[in-house]
Amino acid sequence: MSEVLNKATKKETFVTLFPETDNSHLTKDVGMIAYVMGKHYNYDSKIVAYNNGSYPYLEKELLGFNIEFIERVKGDPEVDGMYYLIDNAEKIDVLHLFHLNDRSLNWIKLFKKLNPQGKVYLKLDANMYITYEEFSDSKIDILKKCSLITVETKYLYDFLKRVLEVKVEYIPNGFYNFFESQKIQYEEKENFIITVGRIGLYLKANEILMEAFKLAEDKIKDWKLKIIGPVLNTFNPYIDQFFLDNPNLKDRIIFTGEIVSKKELEEEYRKAKIFCLTSRSESFGIVYVEAAKNGCFLLSSNVLPALDVTDNKKYGDIFGVDQIEELSKLIVKYTQDEERLKNNCKEIQKFAYSNFNWIDICNKIYNYINDENYSIINENCTNKEFKEVRRIIESGASKNNINDRGFIDRLKYNPEALKMSFWENHFELSCFDKYPEISGKILDFGCGSGNLDIYLARKGMFIHGIDLSEIGINIANYYKHKEVDEVKKRLCFTLNDVTKDVPKDLYDSAWSTNVFEHILYPGPIFEGLRKWIKPGGYILISVPLGYAYNDSNHVHHFMNNDELKVHLEKYIDVIKVDSDLNNKVIRALCRF
CATH class of the missing domain: 3.40.50.2000 (Glycogen Phosphorylase B;)
Structure with missing residues (x-):
């Protein structure tokens, strides 16, 4: 080129x-x-x-x-x-x-x-x-x-x-290679964990790494932590007090100060086995890819770029923002897994050069x-279908029902999700191949605007979607009536509260996607669902992984499979829990 x-x-x-x-x-x-x-x-x-x-x-x-x-x-x-x-x-x-x-x-x-x-x-x-x-x-x-x-x-x-x-x-x-640089061999590396940046900024949360290292230190005696970068004066009192309280760590936590020379900084990356970033917020820290191209295993807080730079945790792991104990456990886990670090050293370099090279x-x-044919304008973002849905929302919004707020917000922030075409190849549709237990006459608890249910009905499934949002149910029925008669017969959308309403007939199984992260105390919900689902029937519950989806109404953030399992097993038998890292969701198959 x-x-x-x-x-x-x-x-x-x-x-x-x-x-x-x-x-x-x-x-x-x-x-x-x-x-x-x-x-x-x-x-x-x-x-x-x-x-x-x-x-x-x-x-x-x-x-x-x-x-x-x-x-x-x-x-x-x-x-x-x-x-x-x-x-x-x-x-x-x-x-x-x-x-x-x-x-x-x-x-x-x-x-x-x-x-x-x-x-x-x-x-x-x-x-x-x-x-x-x-x-x-x-x-x-x-x-x-x-x-x-x-x-x-x-x-x-x-x-x-x-x-x-x-x-x-x-x-x-x-990243960019400013000078001749050979691929790193794992044997060059030493037992160093490093972090790089402006030390002491609130958003960088460097104290979280120091506290986590302190918790882990007795289990990783031959490891040291290097903190690389200029230190803000406002952070010095914390450092001084930390070492007064932990004098045994003064030789194991090393502050290098700012390293301006890219060659010298590269040497620090080359020697380190693990790179850790504890940020509270990131757009895309370049230090991630500098560490990756130098063969470091990546530990990152659950900020936006974390899944991208670790290739969905293939080349690293992720912990909750400000979660000291969780990070400490990961430090212990991976410092004791020499084989994982060694294999990662080679593979993450390939990944970095394939995806994060400035020249490419x-x-x-x-x-x-x-490209003369490239147009920035998305001509299909609004159409007749979307305008009709918008009319339904605006009409319902005048009633000021709190349960309709989600649909009003969706129109504001995510209009494409209200169009049928958006859901045609949605990843949730493939779940039913992986979970054959969800079959027969199915209840969709929290169906929203019903788009996924319509696609399932087109495949021959019998679905009854219920929701507390009148706007959602009206949208679902609008789309239902556009379907052919055979699909309509397999669909039903109604406004129901499972804690109060009782159905005429019981359902064989149920599913619920992007609902339970909104429910603070799900006990009454499960008690209500037992009146809707046959004894021994299954329910598949899907929730976002951690903070993957932005929604200020989420009251739970499940960082891993165990957190979701512990949360649910108080109310229902949890058969298995799986993570879908590509799509940033966790699913639990449960049984009534």
Whole structure:
């Protein structure tokens, strides 16, 4: 690709506008995308920023890369960025921006007004907060002016794909080899656990790792913890008190301070067997992939990128945010599993080079930006079907029923999920092949808008869906009446409360998906369900894995199979519990 591109006679300009850029940003996504697009894809690329101090990376790792400094005319990055665009927009072929905020939206509007032929690449750099974003029509209109919008994690990619009327692509962050580097052999590694970052930031939760190491230390006597990065002054009192309370750990927990040299930092990764990140929130920490490409086993808090970088826990493990004891147990478990660490060392390097190499990642960016047939507008996001469902919701919302709130929120955040086509290949439909116990006349407890039940009825199953939401049942019946008569005969949707209502006939089995995480005390629910299901009948319960699905109404977060089993077995016989890591759910087969 690079050889072909280098034959071009004129270089197009690629400008990353990010006024806050300092030296540390240069080897992160802010600097690396522009750098790689220039070095490997024949752009005349640069970063536009304030002068924020010295930039030693420009003298070695990014030698020859260009930063154009802008004046602090108003001292407001947004306004000063606008002044830059007014003077330079016509000379920019691709404008690269970060974050979905008013600043970026205003820059996009101004740039496209001044240079209608110019292209905009918006990198969202998003964490979970984007799921609370309100996507107004005016905001969507601005986003449609972009040539490419990307997000870093698969979870948010799936979410935004359903919510937005514009396309979003999944493009993770990556690593770059600044110097010749040989693949790591496990024999090079030592008994080190490391973490890397700005130490002491609240969001990094470094104290969680220190406390977990303390709990595990008597079981891992030959292991040390290295904490790498600049330490905030506000964190020093905690460190001092920690070592006063635990003087025996002063030689086993090592603070290296900031390591600026990428080569020296690489050596720390190469020596470490385990990398641990305890963050409370992450968009996509580049330290993950730096550790992975150096053969480290990954331990991560349950933040958005965790499943992506561990390939659904194939190359690491995940613990709950702020869960000291859980992390401590994982540290003990994996420090004592030499075979797992050794096998991981080789395989995770392959995984990293296949998925997180900046050169390959930027190749995708290049292709999206330059594909004349690529359209960012999702033409099928709204149609007649969706508008009718929306009418049902708006009509029901006027009654202000608390049980309808979920459907009102769904319209706001997840409109695609209210369309039948969204569910056609949904992973929950395959459950019935794996759980033959769910058969006969089936009750769907908490059927919602009934979409999955309709697909099951098309396959020949007899389903009765019940829910407390009148809006949900009205939507379900709207879709039911669009089906052929044979399917209609196998379907029933009614408004019922199992704690109060008693059916005319008992059901052979039941299933319930994305319901029990909302129920604080399920005892009365199971007592009610016993009046609906035949004795000895089965129920399949499916819940999100941990914090996989964003919903502020979740009152339970089940981090593993055991947590769900312990929760349910107080009320019903639990036959087996399985995790579906690809789809981030846990399922329990239970028997009445």
